[in-house]
Every structure is written in C-alpha cells, then in structure tokens.
Amino acid sequence: MRRRRSLSSVRSAIFWFFCVCAGAQAALAQGPQTTPSIWAPDSTPAHEIYGLSLFVLLITGTIFAVVAGLLTYVIIRYRARGTDAEHEPAQVYGSTQVELAWTVIPVLIVVVLFLTTARMIFAIQDAPEPKSALNVTVVGHQFWWEFRYPQLGIVTANELHVPVSSSALPEPTYLRLLSADVDHSFWVPQLAGKTDLIPNHPNQLWFDPQHTGLYVGQCAQFCGVEHALMLLRVYVDTPDQFAAWVKNQQQPGVQDEKVAAGRHVFETQACMNCHTVTGTVAKGTFGPDLTHLMSRATIASGAATNTPDNLRAWIRDPNQFKPGALMPAMQLSDEQINELVAYLSTLH
Numbered sequence: 001m002r003r004r005r006s007l008s009s010v011r012s013a014i015f016w017f018f019c020v021c022a023g024a025q026a027a028l029a030q031g032p033q034t035t036p037s038i039w040a041p042d043s044t045p046a047h048e049i050y051g052l053s054l055f056v057l058l059i060t061g062t063i064f065a066v067v068a069g070l071l072t073y074v075i076i077r078y079r080a081r082g083t084d085a086e087h088e089p090a091q092v093y094g095s096t097q098v099e100l101a102w103t104v105i106p107v108l109i110v111v112v113l114f115l116t117t118a119r120m121i122f123a124i125q126d127a128p129e130p131k132s133a134l135n136v137t138v139v140g141h142q143f144w145w146e147f148r149y150p151q152l153g154i155v156t157a158n159e160l161h162v163p164v165s166s167s168a169l170p171e172p173t174y175l176r177l178l179s180a181d182v183d184h185s186f187w188v189p190q191l192a193g194k195t196d197l198i199p200n201h202p203n204q205l206w207f208d209p210q211h212t213g214l215y216v217g218q219c220a221q222f223c224g225v226e227h228a229l230m231l232l233r234v235y236v237d238t239p240d241q242f243a244a245w246v247k248n249q250q251q252p253g254v255q256d257e258k259v260a261a262g263r264h265v266f267e268t269q270a271c272m273n274c275h276t277v278t279g280t281v282a283k284g285t286f287g288p289d290l291t292h293l294m295s296r297a298t299i300a301s302g303a304a305t306n307t308p309d310n311l312r313a314w315i316r317d318p319n320q321f322k323p324g325a326l327m328p329a330m331q332l333s334d335e336q337i338n339e340l341v342a343y344l345s346t347l348h
Contacts, residue, residue, distance in 0.1 A: 032213035032236075038189045042215070043165075043207040044172075045124045045192040052120050059109060124193075127206065129174055134162060137176045140184030140197040140219065142326055143226040144288055144301040154249045155276070157288030158301045159233045163242040165208035172208035182224065188217030188234050196221055209236040218302075225324030231302030245295075252279035253291045254346050262343025265336050274327070277347065287327065293347045300325070312341045 033040050041050040138160075139146040147156050162173040177186055179197040187194040191207040209215070219230035237245060255263070263280065266272060272282035276289045293299075296306055303321045304310045313320055315337050318327045332340065 031211040032215050033190060034216070036187070036189045036217050040190055042211055043191045043209050045207055046190055048120050048124055049193050052117060055116060056113060059113065125204070129206070130170060130172065132171050134171060134173045135176070136160065136162070136173060137178065138186060138197065140177070140179045140186070140223070142181050142224050143219075143230040143322065145230070145232060146288065152246055152250065154246065155289045156249060156292065157296075158298065159235060159296050161235045161237055161242060161245050162209065163239055164212050164236050165210065169239070170208065172206050175205040177203040177205060183221050184219050184223050184230070185221030186217075186232070187220035188215050188232055190215050191234065194220045212236045212238055226322045229301060229303045229322050233298065233302060248295065248348070249292055253277040254348065255279060256346045259339070259343040259346055262339035262341070265332070265340045266343055269330060269332065271330070271340075290344065290347060293344055295348055308341050308345055311344060312337055315340060
C-alpha cells in the first residue's frame, strides 16, 4: 500500500507540473487579459519578471525531474519482493563525494538565482526616466486608490488612465507610491511586479504598456477587512483617447439646474466632508474625488459596476457591496437618495 501511494504521489506531481507549464503557454497572448496573469507580460518590467520566472521554473523543474526520476527508479528498482528476506539493505555512511555534492550544488543554484534576480531588479529600478514620461502619484487608502496627475492637474480614483507606449513614441508611466494609512501593494501583473505603498516611505514603479485596453489588478498586501475588494483597473489609451480623457477630466463638474435639489443634498449633508466636486464647495479629501464619477466604469474600487441602481444602493448602505467599508450609511430618505443619484449621474 505504501509503495502504491508513493508512485501515485510522483505521478500526481508530474501531472500538475506539466499542467502549470501548459497553462503558462496557453496564457501567452498579447494584449490585456480578463484576469491578472504574469504569463502574458505587456510592458518592459513585466517582460523582465516573466523571463526570470521562466528561468527559475527551468531550474526548479530540472531539480524536480531529477529528484522525481531518482525516487521513481528507487521505488521500482528496490521494491520489496516476495522472495526478499525481512531485513534492511546494506547502509552506506560517510561518502565525502555525496556530502560535497548535495552541499555545493544547492549553494551554487541559490547564488545563480540570487545574482539573476538582483540583476533584474537593478535593471528595472535604474532605468532612466525619459522626458516624455507621464508622472502619476498613487495614494492607497482603505479601501480605494487615489490617482493624481501633477503635470495635468487631474485627481481621480480607482481607474488609472495612461497612454500606450511604443518604440517609435515611448511614453512610459512612472508612479510615485504613497499610503494614507496602512501598508498597501500596487499589483497589475501584466505591467509590473508588486510594489508596496508604505506610510512615510515613498516607493517608485514604472511601466510602458505596449497594447491598448484594460489591465486588471488589485492590492496585494493585506490592508484590512476589505482588502480583497481593493481592485485596480488600468486603461491604456491611444494618444488621441488619452488626450480626450485628459481634456474631460480637466473640466469642472457639470452644474445642471435640473438636479439642483441633488446638489443641495450633496453640499448640505456629510458628503462634502469626504468628497470633492470641483466647482462646488465640496473639498473633502478623505474619500474619492467625484468630479467625474460617471466617467468610471465601476464604483467602490471595482466592487460594483457604475449604474444608477448600484449607486443608489451604495449610498443607502455601502456594506451591501463592501462589508467593513469606511463609508457610513448616510441615513438619507429615499427622496434625498434619488435626488443625490440624479445629481451624481450628471458628473461625467
């Protein structure tokens, strides 16, 4: 029974190893993926990390194949037979060659992996920043993302827009990573590796997306009860699309007299203490900037699609979408909520 279990374990391990390799090859499609994947890199840092991952997988896979092969050979070659005497085989001790081999070889493997990883890290961190680079300040909050474009005078939340970069027109994006409260981690695997946002310790990250589309990720550092719903959406736009997005974001919030009642609710309730809408008296910074709320595809940092119904439910009770979210239920009447949603729906 023990021999059968050993053979079964070896076969299972070999099967899953080849499944991982096959899955990695299946994911090697260019452009954005619907789920985060390190196997479909689409920027220079991600390509570096992908190459290192394949190198580590090759070495560890070779080690696995050698050990599994020797184990399989020993199990089959020296399995117990009915004619065998009931005693242990001869034991061998004190082989200097064997002791040196299993000490030196692992040390060399670790040194090679360390040097390769260090070279990759320094190559990414020391890359010169071109004058054409876009600078964005990322601030992690519990449990949402704030994006500031200091060169463009834009502040938005949860959905990052950047231009596509090419060899003919390189326009990488450089992120300055800050935290407003606890540790967070910015991770969009197709664009770059995980980089932590640590209070009072600014970090840096850059990427140069090579295809347009939506790239997804999330906070990769446990930051509290709603860490799992602190999602990331990075939109890589064509130059024309990005220019149009910038022009729209630089406009003040639309003030439609038809929704004056909703604006009054917004400016007289606690909403204005946490949120900003340019062109109004609301200058709060504790929550996301809502000046162009309806230009975003999601609300609550990706927890729900941005529709009037979801917005209404979110205002009534944020815990429906994110239990433990720091936004309180505002205790507004249905009429006030409807007026407020009508006003917010004009903020494109």
